[in-house]
Amino acid sequence: MPNHREKTAAFYDVDGTLIKTNIVHSFAFYALRQPELLKSFLKITQTTLSIPLFVAADVISRKWFNEIFYKMYRGASEDRLVVLAEELFDKAIKPNLYARSKGLIEESRRSGCRQVLVTGALDFTVKPLARYLEVDDVIANRLEFVDGYANGKLTKPFIAGVTKSDVIRKYADENAIDLSQSYAYSDSYSDYPMLTVVGHPTAVNPDFRLRSVARAYHWPMINLN
Amino acid sequence: MRTTGSRYKEGSKEPIVTIDNDSAPRILFHGENFLLEDLPVGTRVIYPQQPIAGVANPVAAIRYALNHPEGMDPLHSMLEPGMKVTIAVDDISLPLPMMHRPDIREITLNIVCEMLADHGVDDVHIIIATSLHRRMTPKEIRRMVGDKVWNQYWPDQLYNHDACDPDNMIELGKTRHGELVETNLRAAESDLIIYSNINLVPMSGGHKSVAVGLCGYESLKAHHTPKSIVDSDSFMHPEKSALAHSVERIGRVCEENMKVFHIETVLNNRTFAGPLDFLMKNEDDFTEKDWLKFHSAKWALDKMPFAMRREIFMRTPAAYELIACYAGACDPAHKKTLDKSYKQYCVNVEGQADILISGITYISPYNVNSKALNPILVQVMALGYYYHMYRGRSLLKDGGVMIITHPCSDRFDSEHHPSYIEFFNRLLPETTDAYELEQKYQDEFAYNPSYIELYRHGHAYHGAHPFYMWYWGQRGREKIGEVIVVGADNKTVPEMLGWKCADTLTEAIAMGRSIMGASAQVSVLKHPPILITDVT
Numbered sequence: 001m002p003n004h005r006e007k008t009a010a011f012y013d014v015d016g017t018l019i020k021t022n023i024v025h026s027f028a029f030y031a032l033r034q035p036e037l038l039k040s041f042l043k044i045t046q047t048t049l050s051i052p053l054f055v056a057a058d059v060i061s062r063k064w065f066n067e068i069f070y071k072m073y074r075g076a077s078e079d080r081l082v083v084l085a086e087e088l089f090d091k092a093i094k095p096n097l098y099a100r101s102k103g104l105i106e107e108s109r110r111s112g113c114r115q116v117l118v119t120g121a122l123d124f125t126v127k128p129l130a131r132y133l134e135v136d137d138v139i140a141n142r143l144e145f146v147d148g149y150a151n152g153k154l155t156k157p158f159i160a161g162v163t164k165s166d167v168i169r170k171y172a173d174e175n176a177i178d179l180s181q182s183y184a185y186s187d188s189y190s191d192y193p194m195l196t197v198v199g200h201p202t203a204v205n206p207d208f209r210l211r212s213v214a215r216a217y218h219w220p221m222i223n224l225n
Numbered sequence: 226m227r228t229t230g231s232r233y234k235e236g237s238k239e240p241i242v243t244i245d246n247d248s249a250p251r252i253l254f255h256g257e258n259f260l261l262e263d264l265p266v267g268t269r270v271i272y273p274q275q276p277i278a279g280v281a282n283p284v285a286a287i288r289y290a291l292n293h294p295e296g297m298d299p300l301h302s303m304l305e306p307g308m309k310v311t312i313a314v315d316d317i318s319l320p321l322p323m324m325h326r327p328d329i330r331e332i333t334l335n336i337v338c339e340m341l342a343d344h345g346v347d348d349v350h351i352i353i354a355t356s357l358h359r360r361m362t363p364k365e366i367r368r369m370v371g372d373k374v375w376n377q378y379w380p381d382q383l384y385n386h387d388a389c390d391p392d393n394m395i396e397l398g399k400t401r402h403g404e405l406v407e408t409n410l411r412a413a414e415s416d417l418i419i420y421s422n423i424n425l426v427p428m429s430g431g432h433k434s435v436a437v438g439l440c441g442y443e444s445l446k447a448h449h450t451p452k453s454i455v456d457s458d459s460f461m462h463p464e465k466s467a468l469a470h471s472v473e474r475i476g477r478v479c480e481e482n483m484k485v486f487h488i489e490t491v492l493n494n495r496t497f498a499g500p501l502d503f504l505m506k507n508e509d510d511f512t513e514k515d516w517l518k519f520h521s522a523k524w525a526l527d528k529m530p531f532a533m534r535r536e537i538f539m540r541t542p543a544a545y546e547l548i549a550c551y552a553g554a555c556d557p558a559h560k561k562t563l564d565k566s567y568k569q570y571c572v573n574v575e576g577q578a579d580i581l582i583s584g585i586t587y588i589s590p591y592n593v594n595s596k597a598l599n600p601i602l603v604q605v606m607a608l609g610y611y612y613h614m615y616r617g618r619s620l621l622k623d624g625g626v627m628i629i630t631h632p633c634s635d636r637f638d639s640e641h642h643p644s645y646i647e648f649f650n651r652l653l654p655e656t657t658d659a660y661e662l663e664q665k666y667q668d669e670f671a672y673n674p675s676y677i678e679l680y681r682h683g684h685a686y687h688g689a690h691p692f693y694m695w696y697w698g699q700r701g702r703e704k705i706g707e708v709i710v711v712g713a714d715n716k717t718v719p720e721m722l723g724w725k726c727a728d729t730l731t732e733a734i735a736m737g738r739s740i741m742g743a744s745a746q747v748s749v750l751k752h753p754p755i756l757i758t759d760v761t
Contacts, residue, residue: 010674100682108674110391183674202675218646220675221639222683 009177010108011168011194013186014119014126017204018105018133018224020096022121070122070143074152078145082124089128097129098205098224104185105133113183114175118168118194120160139167164194189213240507241574242270249508251749252519253584253730255630255712256598257534258526259519260584262730269578270749271620272507273756276493277569279546283329287336287550290488294553295561300337300486303417306345311415312337313354313386313439317361317369318590319423320492321753325542329490331371332547333421337488338374350411351383354420354438357445357687358591359641359680360385365594388441388687389677397482400474404447409439413483421488426755427566428460428469430489431559432476440475442671442689448472451659451696455703459613461757463563480555489562491549494569494754498544505754531636532596538587539594567616570757574620577760578748579741580734581621583611585631586753591686591694597636600718601645603629605694607708608701611750618760620748624706626737630730633713633722640684644676648691653721659699667692707740709733 015022073081105115115135119126123140130138142155157163172179180199184191189209195201203214203221214221242248244264251270253260264270280286291300304310314330317323334351341349351374353361367375370383386409387393395413397406412418412435420434437445448471454460456467463469479485497504500522503515511519526534549565551558589602589610598606607629612621621627637646652666667689670676676688708724711733719726727733738745750756 100678103682104674104678107389107677111672111674113674181669185675200673200675215639218650220643220647220673220679222675222678224678 007176007178008112008181008183009114009116009172009175010105010183010185011116011118011198012105012135012184013164013188013191013194013204014117014121014129016187016207017185018098018101018117019093019129020098021092070141070154071152073122073143073150076143076150078143078148078150081122081143081150085124086128088125089132093125093129094132100224102133104222104224105135108183109134114177116168116171118159118164120158137171139164139171161190162193164191165197168194168197186210195219240272241572242272242507242509244268244270249511251508251751252504253582253630253749254586254753255584256632256634257531257538257587259523260630260712260730261519261523264582264730264749265734265747268582268747268749269574270507270751271572271574271756271758272751273494273754274569274572276495276505276546276754277548279493279495279548280550283332283547283550284336286547287333287488287490290550290552291336291340294486295551295557296554297486297552300419300552301340301344303484303486304341304344304346307348308346308416309348309414310341310346310350310417310419311409311412312349312351312419312421313409313412313435314351314370314421315423315429315434315438316353316355316358316385317365317593318358319429320425320543320545321588321590321593322496322539322541322543323368323593324492324545326368327371328369329423329492329545329547330369330421331374333488333490333550334370334374337419337421338377349378349382350415351378352409352412352439353383353385354434355386355388356437356440357388357442357680357690357693359684359686360387362594362684386439387681388445389681394441397478400471400478402471402474404471404475405443406436406475406478407441407444408435408479408483412439416484418483418485419488420485422490424489424491424562424566426461426570427463427563427757428466430487430562431463431469432473432479432555433469434476434487434555435479435483435485436472436476442687444475445693446667446671446689447475449693449696451663451699454696455700457613457700459615459619459700460609461613462616465617476555485555486553487555487558488550488552489558490547491551491562491565491569492545493548494756495544495546496754499541501541531634535587535596567757570755571616571759572756574748574758574760576746577618577622578620578625579622579745580626580628580737580747581612582628582730582734582747582749583607583630583752585611585629591690592638592641595641596638597634598631599637599642599645599649600633600635600722601642601649601691601694603631603633603718604722605697607631608698608705609694610697611752612701612705614750614752614756615758615760619704620750620758620760621705623704626707626709626740626745627701627705628709628711628727628730628733628737630711631713633710633715633718633724635715635718641686642691643679643685644670644673644688645686645691645694648695649721657695657721657723659696659702662692662695707737709736 116137118139126140141159143150144153182198183200184198185204187205250263393410395410422430424430453467458465551561671689679685680687710719
């Protein structure tokens with residue numbers, strides 16, 4: 001394998017790229033196992049405006065959507081969330097891993113890249129997956145906890161949209177990674193900024209808008225399903 | 226209709242036509258269409274040999290070869306119950322276009338599989354020897370091997386070779402020149418490998434079958450280099466091909482480690498039949514019916530959208546026939562194969578040309594069932610293949626002008642050729658130097674996990690494949706003075722390839738004469754069907 005690979009990395013979006021599920025599925029899993037989260041969810045969705053609000057937020061800004069969405073975790077116990085994360089992985093995430101996600105990461109590792117997950121999901125929900133995929137690092141959103149309970153806010157920076165490119169740049173600086181020789185993988189147009197900071201972007205199971213961009217810029221498109 | 230103006234070269238059976246005042250216009254391929262061109266008086270048009278008649282009974286011919294092999298015991302005598310056998314077959318890159326059913330591989334496989342079953346050999350795998358080519362689709366495989374073999378072996382015992390599967394490749398060692406020898410693990414672990422090939426041109430078959438068909442990237446990169454291509458004069462002449470020498474060295478290491486029984490089949494050059502049979506003829510011999518067929522086809526093609534034209538050509542199979550089958554040890558069987566191939570393809574030609582004209586078709590070994598012959602493949606057809614269709618001495622003088630007819634559209638098949646798209650759009654604007662491309666970028670593309678994923682699980686050519694295609698053209702780039710494209714639908718692609726454009730063939734010939742002189746010798750290579758020139 002070539003030496004120039006030593007300082008390269010592969011950055012992966014997770015939801016929709018490596019797995020079929022997303023942060024809503026994770027929340028639903030927790031909500032069904034924690035009565036306080038279910039109450040929080042019901043309280044927020046009591047207003048008829050809430051559903052269009054979520055839809056609009058996701059269309060306008062993934063960052064805004066995450067900010068609103070994670071308020072539903074208010075009052076959740078940190079211990080409980082971490083413990084349930086293992087069950088979440090076994091029952092919801094692992095069965096929904098795309099067939100060749102692990103193979104792609106293994107191939108990338110063989111080529112000498114550091115493996116990094118960059119996701120808007122919560123860190124404790126992604127860690128079991130990261131362990132399973134044997135990736136080197138995880139960059140994910142983190143909930144703020146006060147006295148062991150979530151206050152519904154995320155610690156900054158929120159990992160979504162353009163901030164993914166910022167954190168990738170920062171990670172590259174800190175780890176002496178050559179971004180021009182690095183790789184990024186995502187399924188969503190919302191990750192366009194993340195894809196453009198590396199020399200080798202790839203659209204994975206792309207949505208319509210990302211497919212159009214990938215065609216225009218001659219990026220490879222792969223299907224891991 | 227004009228009167229016949231052809232004459233046959235004195236003392237030779239080969240049809241070399243010199244264009245006269247009353248000669249008919251000539252048909253040239255122009256991608257997925259044709260051009261009909263009046264050629265200047267004195268132009269030499271070189272036609273392929275007439276097809277050698279196919280053997281009356283292909284099944285009997287193959288059975289005879291298996292029972293009377295060259296330098297080895299008959300196949301049946303090597304079979305024992307319980308032994309492990311791997312059959313490897315050439316992929317969809319041969320023959321071109323795809324042949325009518327039954328494909329010769331179907332006939333051979335039916336015979337071999339039946340023989341294996343009769344001798345109690347059950348542990349049989351059939352591997353499509355794709356090397357770094359794209360995986361064939363299930364539909365393509367079924368068409369190639371036939372229903373009987375498909376039903377019995379697909380998918381567990383009939384599959385594509387995977388050169389990037391680290392668990393199923395093995396290193397056998399190195400040649401005395403230090404070339405790494407890597408091959409398919411299942412084949413290496415077998416008691417016997419039976420390689421069934423198709424010989425369409427002399428660069429096919431022989432040691433190339435196993436050494437290339439079942440190899441990996443690390444092994445292939447030893448000889449698929451600009452240097453080995455430049456040192457090959459030409460690819461169609463194995464004795465003078467550095468590429469063939471390297472492949473032979475690797476093949477010998479393979480054969481030291483594996484027992485290989487080769488089955489080599491030679492096809493004639495009956496490329497066109499039915500509505501396109503006029504393409505097998507000299508235009509001066511066309512009947513009214515032939516011209517009617519041509520003009521009807523041209524009229525329809527002119528009206529059709531591009532995709533439909535491609536589809537029609539791709540769905541029109543060739544009428545190839547088996548003209549010989551040899552089996553047994555690699556060297557003696559392949560020698561006989563080459564002798565037969567040369568009989569079919571070689572045409573004696575007196576003297577080199579200053580200007581060589583060739584129509585580029587819709588197909589190459591690397592775009593069967595693809596959505597386009599992309600610019601890199603147009604380049605390889607012109608500079609890699611057509612320029613090199615000679616033995617001993619090139620038809621085109623060094624520094625001569627090559628005129629090709631093709632639209633050179635900026636079209637790629639993103640499923641089959643994803644790495645070609647990046648190669649063309651990102652690398653070629655930076656440099657067209659094959660040596661620099663090899664040093665700076667080949668490994669980057671080869672180890673790109675996305676391209677590996679697309680090669681292993683999609684239907685993409687390996688990430689390094691466009692590099693090889695570019696190297697394939699390197700000798701032509703170094704030897705040819707100027708390439709002029711007629712009928713390009715844009716100027717960008719020819720410019721990126723380093724070529725000039727002309728609107729008409731007349732203009733291109735005038736441009737060529739301005740370089741090579743007013744008395745320049747102009748020759749047309751009228752293929753397909755394939756022909757190889759022996760220039761004296």
